[in-house]
Structures are given as C-alpha cells and as structure tokens.
Amino acid sequence: MNDRTAASQAERKRGEGAKFVYDILRDDIIDLVLPPGSPIDEVQLAERLAMSRTPIREALVRLAGEGLVTTLPNRSTVVSNIDFLNLHTFFDALTLMYRVTTRLAAEFRSDEDLEIIRARQAAFSRAVEAHDALAMIATNRDFHAAIAEAGRNPYYTGLFCRLLDEGRRILRIYYSSFGDHLPRRYVEEHDDMIAAIEARDVAGADRLASAHADQIVRQIQDLIARDRRQPIAL
Amino acid sequence: MNDRTAASQAERKRGEGAKFVYDILRDDIIDLVLPPGSPIDEVQLAERLAMSRTPIREALVRLAGEGLVTTLPNRSTVVSNIDFLNLHTFFDALTLMYRVTTRLAAEFRSDEDLEIIRARQAAFSRAVEAHDALAMIATNRDFHAAIAEAGRNPYYTGLFCRLLDEGRRILRIYYSSFGDHLPRRYVEEHDDMIAAIEARDVAGADRLASAHADQIVRQIQDLIARDRRQPIAL
DNA sequence: CCTTAATTTCTTGTCGACAAATAAAATACA
DNA sequence: TGTATTTTATTTGTCGACAAGAAATTAAGG
Numbered sequence: 294m295n296d297r298t299a300a301s302q303a304e305r306k307r308g309e310g311a312k313f314v315y316d317i318l319r320d321d322i323i324d325l326v327l328p329p330g331s332p333i334d335e336v337q338l339a340e341r342l343a344m345s346r347t348p349i350r351e352a353l354v355r356l357a358g359e360g361l362v363t364t365l366p367n368r369s370t371v372v373s374n375i376d377f378l379n380l381h382t383f384f385d386a387l388t389l390m391y392r393v394t395t396r397l398a399a400e401f402r403s404d405e406d407l408e409i410i411r412a413r414q415a416a417f418s419r420a421v422e423a424h425d426a427l428a429m430i431a432t433n434r435d436f437h438a439a440i441a442e443a444g445r446n447p448y449y450t451g452l453f454c455r456l457l458d459e460g461r462r463i464l465r466i467y468y469s470s471f472g473d474h475l476p477r478r479y480v481e482e483h484d485d486m487i488a489a490i491e492a493r494d495v496a497g498a499d500r501l502a503s504a505h506a507d508q509i510v511r512q513i514q515d516l517i518a519r520d521r522r523q524p525i526a527l
Numbered sequence: 528m529n530d531r532t533a534a535s536q537a538e539r540k541r542g543e544g545a546k547f548v549y550d551i552l553r554d555d556i557i558d559l560v561l562p563p564g565s566p567i568d569e570v571q572l573a574e575r576l577a578m579s580r581t582p583i584r585e586a587l588v589r590l591a592g593e594g595l596v597t598t599l600p601n602r603s604t605v606v607s608n609i610d611f612l613n614l615h616t617f618f619d620a621l622t623l624m625y626r627v628t629t630r631l632a633a634e635f636r637s638d639e640d641l642e643i644i645r646a647r648q649a650a651f652s653r654a655v656e657a658h659d660a661l662a663m664i665a666t667n668r669d670f671h672a673a674i675a676e677a678g679r680n681p682y683y684t685g686l687f688c689r690l691l692d693e694g695r696r697i698l699r700i701y702y703s704s705f706g707d708h709l710p711r712r713y714v715e716e717h718d719d720m721i722a723a724i725e726a727r728d729v730a731g732a733d734r735l736a737s738a739h740a741d742q743i744v745r746q747i748q749d750l751i752a753r754d755r756r757q758p759i760a761l
Numbered sequence: 762c763c764t765t766a767a768t769t770t771c772t773t774g775t776c777g778a779c780a781a782a783t784a785a786a787a788t789a790c791a
Numbered sequence: 792t793g794t795a796t797t798t799t800a801t802t803t804g805t806c807g808a809c810a811a812g813a814a815a816t817t818a819a820g821g
Contacts, residue, residue, distance in 0.1 A: 307781055307804060308600045335773075345806045347581075350774090354585050358592035366542045367773060367812050386682035389627065448620035452686050541774060541811055570802075579776045584804090601782050601803060 310348035314338065315355055322361050322372050323458050324427075325465045332369045333362065359455060375463060377517070383459060384513075388506040390453040391437070395486060395502035397444025399495045406443035407491055413439045414483050421480055426468040430461050436483060440490070460513075467516040482508065544582035548572065549589055556595050556606050557692050558661075559699040566603045567596065593689060609697060611751070617693060618747075622740040624687040625671070629736035631678025633724045640677035641725055647673045648717050655714055660702040664695050670717060674724070694747075701750040716742065 305313060321327045333353065339346045353370055356362040364370040376383075398406070413436040420428035434457045441450040482505045489498040539547060555561045567587065573580045587604055590596040598604040610617075632640070647670040654662035668691045675684040716739045723732040 310805075336771095345804095346773090347805055350585070351588055351804095354588045355592055358589055368814085369772070382680040382682060386680060389623075393623065446616040446620060448616060448686060448690065452682060456682065544775075568802085579774095580803095581775055585774095602784085603802075 305344075310344055311351040311355075314342055314344070314349050315352035317342075318352055318356060319361065322356070323461050323465075325462060327372050329372050329374045329462075331372045333371065334369070361458075375459075375466075380463075380517075383456065383463075384510045386452070387456045387460065388503070388510065390441075390449060390456055391502045391506040392499050394437070394441035394444045394446075394449050394453055395490070395498045396495050397446055397449070398440045399490045399493050399498035401445050402443040402490050402493075406439070407487075410436065410439045410443065410487060410490070414480075414487060417483065418480050421477060427465075430464045430468060433479070434458070434461055440486070443490070460509075463513060467513075476508075476512070479505075479508070539578075544578055545585040545589075548576055548578070548583050549586035551576075552586060552590060553595065556590070557695050557699075559696060561606045563606050563608045563696075565606045567605065568603070595692075609693075609700075614697075614751075617690065618744045620686070621690045621694060622737070622744065624675075624683060624690055625736045625740040626733050628671070628675040628678045628680075628683050628687055629720060629724065629732045630729050631680055631683070632674045633727050633729045633732035635679050636677040636724055636727075640673070641721075644670065644673045644677065644721060644724070648714075648721060651717065652714050655711060661699075664698045664702060667713070668692070668695055674720070677724070694743075697747060701747075710742075710746070713739075713742070 318327070318333070327333070335346050335349050335353070338349050342349070353362060353364065357364050357370070361373055362370050363373045398410075402410075413432065417429065417432040417436050420432045437457060438450070438454055441453045444450070482501065486498060486501045486505065489501055552561070552567070561567070569580050569583050569587070572583050576583070587596060587598065591598050591604070595607055596604050597607045632644075636644075647666065651663065651666040651670050654666045671691060672684070672688055675687045678684070716735065720732060720735045720739065723735055
C-alpha cells in the first residue's frame with residue numbers, strides 16, 4: 294500500500310499510533326490508492342503496521358466521522374462511495390465555501406497569511422508548468438485551504454477542507470483527462486484572487502471566487518459528461 | 528448524571544454500546560449537565576454504565592471529531608470550552624447556514640417535509656406558550672434542523688446541526704434570563720418562513736432567514752452583554 | 762438439480778490487563 | 792521556609808483474547 298508502513302513501524306511514540314494510521318488511510322483514500330468500495334480489514338492493517346487493532350479502530354472511527362469510510366454494523370468497513378447522483382449538493386456547498394472563505398480572507402488576512410498563500414500558489418504554478426496533474430490537484434487544494442485559514446473561521450475551514458478533499462477524490466478519477474489541455478487559466482485566476490485579498494477588496498474577492506468555482510464545477514461536469522463509464526462502476 | 532444509566536444497563540445489543548454512551552454524553556454536554564471544562568473519567572463512566580472502556584473511548588473519539596470534547600494527549604479529556612472571544616465566527620457561520628438551508632428548503636421541499644416542519648413549529652409554539660425556556664431551545668433547534676433536512680444538502684445539514692447544538696449550549700447558559708420577556712416574535716417569524724417555504728419563494732425565504740438570524744444573534748449578544756461574569760469563568 | 766437448513770469460517774465488538782506518561786505527594790536540601 | 796528532586800499514584804494508550812453476528816460453505820431434502 295505504502296512505503297511508510299515499513300519505514301516507521303519500528304519506534305512510534307505513545308499516543309500517536311492512531312494518528313499514524315489515520316494519516317495513512319486518509320491519504321490513501323483521497324489519492325484513490327484505496328478506491329471507493331474498498332474493504333478495510335482491521336486485522337490485516339494491524340499486521341502490516343505492526344500494531345494492535347485498537348489504534349486502527351480509533352482511526353476508522355475518526356474517518357467515519359468525516360464520511361471518508363462507511364461502517365456497516367458487524368460487517369466490514371469500506372471506503373465511502375462517491376455519490377455521483379447528488380453531486381450538485383457537493384458543487385453547491387463547494388461554491389459557497391469558495392466564496393465565503395475568500396471573502397473572509399480579504400477581510401482578515403495578515404501579511405503572514407499572504408506569504409503562505411503566495412507560497413502555495415507558487416507550488417501550484419510549478420505543478421502546472423510541470424504538467425503534473427496529480428501535483429496540481431494536491432497543490433490547488435492546499436492553496437485554497439491556506440486562503441480559508443486566513444479567513445479565520447474554523448467552521449468554514451472545517452467544512453471547506455472536507456469538500457476540497459472530496460474534490461480531490463473526484464478529480465483523481467479523471468486526472469488523466471486533463472493532462473493535455475492544461476488550465477493555465479487557473480493560475481491567472483489564482484493570481485487575481487491573491488491581488489484582491491491583498492487589496493482587502495472583499496467584493497472583488499467574492500466575485501473572483503465565484504467565477505473560479507464556476508470554472509472548476511464546469512470542468513468537472515465536462516469530465517464526467519465525457520466519460521460516462523466510471524460513475525456506474527463506482 | 529442521568530436516569531438512563533440505571534435503566535438500560537441490563538441488556539444492550541452488540542454494536543450499539545458506543546452509540547449508547549455517545550448519545551448520553553452528547554445530550555449531557557449540550558444541555559450543560561456537563562458544563563464546559565468538565566473532565567470525563569473513562570473508568571468512572573465505564574463503571575456507571577456497566578461496560579468496558581472500549582466503547583466509551585469510541586464515543587469520546589467521535590465527540591472529539593465534532594469538537595464537543597477536547598482530548599489532551601496522555602491526559603484527561605474534557606468538555607470543550609465555549610470560545611467567547613471568537614463568537615463572531617460562530618454567528619457568521621450560523622447566519623449563513625440559516626440563510627442557505629432555508630433557501631434550499633424553499634427550493635426542494637416536499638409536502639412531507641412541510642408536514643414535519645409544521646409539527647416542529649407546533650412543538651416550539653407550545654414551548655413558548657408554556658414559558659418553558661429549555662424546551663424552547665430544544666424545539667427551536669429541531670425546527671431549523673427539519674428545514675435543513677428539507678433542503679437536502681448533507682454538507683449544510685451537518686455543519687448547521689453542529690452550529691445549532693453549539694447555540695443550544697450558549698443559550699442554555701442564559702436561559703434563565705429570557706424566561707420573562709418571551710420572544711413570541713420568533714413564533715411569527717417561524718410562521719413567515721414556513722409560508723415562504725411552502726410558496727417556494729426562495730428570495731423571500733432568504734430574506735426572512737437572514738432577519739431571523741440577525742434577531743437571534745442580537746438577542747444572544749444582549750444576553751452576554753447583560754451578564755458579563757460568566758464568560759470569564761468559562 | 763435446485764432450494765432450504767445446518768455448519769463452519771471469518772470479522773467485528775467488547776473485555777480485562779498491562780505499561781507508559783503525566784500529575785500529585787513526599788522527601789531532601791539550601 | 793521555599794525550592795528542587797524523588798517517589799507514589801492515577802489515568803491513558805495499547806495489547807491479546809474471547810464471544811457474538813454475519814457471510815460462506817457444506818449438507819439435506821424435495
């Protein structure tokens with residue numbers, strides 16, 4: 294599953310066992326290493342990570358709380374499916390969170406926030422230049438998470454990060470499709486958003502975030518429309 | 528702590544042990560039976576509920592995921608504090624969720640949804656008539672949760688219910704203060720919202736929800752301003 | 762040969778126990 | 792008397808084991 298398993302099985306501090314397996318599972322789920330529907334065997338995981346079932350169970354409970362895994366009572370727990378039938382609720386919430394977090398960032402950002410946001414944008418830009426679709430997906434998420442952090446509303450950041458992670462899963466399915474016609478446009482839109490945030494232009498930030506969200510939603514919908522097989526399989 | 532402890536300690540089905548203690552703790556936290564800062568002793572709870580520490584730990588992990596308890600590593604877990612310094616983030620998110628969920632309810636509600644909402648409003652109305660502040664708080668929450676359900680966006684309902692529960696905790700602190708001048712106005716506002724939802728008047732629902740949220744936020748702020756001692760203690 | 766019932770296997774939910782980590786208490790020392 | 796250090800005690804994090812439930816497999820009956 295992952296190299297980390299062998300690497301850090303040796304010494305682990307007391308109390309971070311659950312976090313350890315939580316991070317591994319979370320990454321693997323979001324990166325689709327564990328595709329939707331994959332069963333998660335507690336005993337098998339315990340053996341691989343050389344620990345007892347207890348911390349693994351704790352990680353699973355947390356993941357279930359975030360909706361990343363689904364626990365069937367007295368039966369196996371599986372990676373949650375992507376609900377393609379109700380994607381519009383996802384798009385709706387995502388768009389709203391894009392707008393709200395960017396607005397708040399324009400209002401409350403500190404200079405340090407701006408630095409972090411710029412660094413994330415640089416990473417995203419590099420990924421685009423390198424035509425690395427996977428890195429694009431990841432760095433794009435980090436960019437917007439940084440903006441949300443600058444807005445300083447933990448309720449929004451919490452929901453937004455969940456949505457961004459779910460978006461990563463969806464994009465991951467289609468990542469091969471947009472390797473060619475790369476959305477360099479996104480880089481420019483990001484730059485515009487940064488400028489609005491720096492200028493504390495709340496209305497402008499809102500407008501840009503809204504347009505940006507529409508762009509992304511439209512692209513995902515295009516990708517789904519172009520490839521109709523996958524959704525059924527999942 | 529609660530009568531349920533003695534009542535249903537006898538036979539409990541396999542698999543619902545964690546849910547059992549989760550529900551108890553959740554209610555007690557929201558009703559301020561366990562005030563913010565209260566330590567939660569796993570062993571003590573295990574004895575009282577006549578079960579092992581394992582399901583109790585699972586419940587605590589879930590509660591921590593929802594932010595209702597805070598786990599200090601290798602130390603006790605305590606009921607999360609109410610962050611009075613950053614209440615504005617709470618009010619902001621609450622207002623937005625009021626608006627969004629009511630909008631969506633006006634758009635997507637079914638006739639069955641409307642029935643449920645009306646039933647909840649009736650319960651709220653009864654609580655107001657009976658001058659039962661505690662019941663008011665609880666039924667008000669249920670009313671808005673029903674509206675959110677009618678909107679059919681699980682991302683919104685999830686966040687909104689968390690916010691409503693947090694609001695219950697805050698109101699609970701001051702519940703004695705508004706026993707006298709009862710906000711019958713809220714009942715009318717609720718009725719107006721129901722009418723807008725029934726008429727599928729999205730814009731109207733939004734406007735009403737916005738005004739309603741402002742009302743509630745203002746009342747809470749008044750209560751806090753009138754009683755300045757508590758916030759420090761918590 | 763197919764359907765139904767019994768049996769086995771496998772996975773989970775729960776338990777009691779132990780050890781690490783921290784807090785509290787007791788002791789030593791200036 | 793006040794501070795630093797050791798000792799004790801309490802509480803958590805982790806473990807291995809066991810039993811209940813469900814699925815898979817086998818056996819029985821039409």
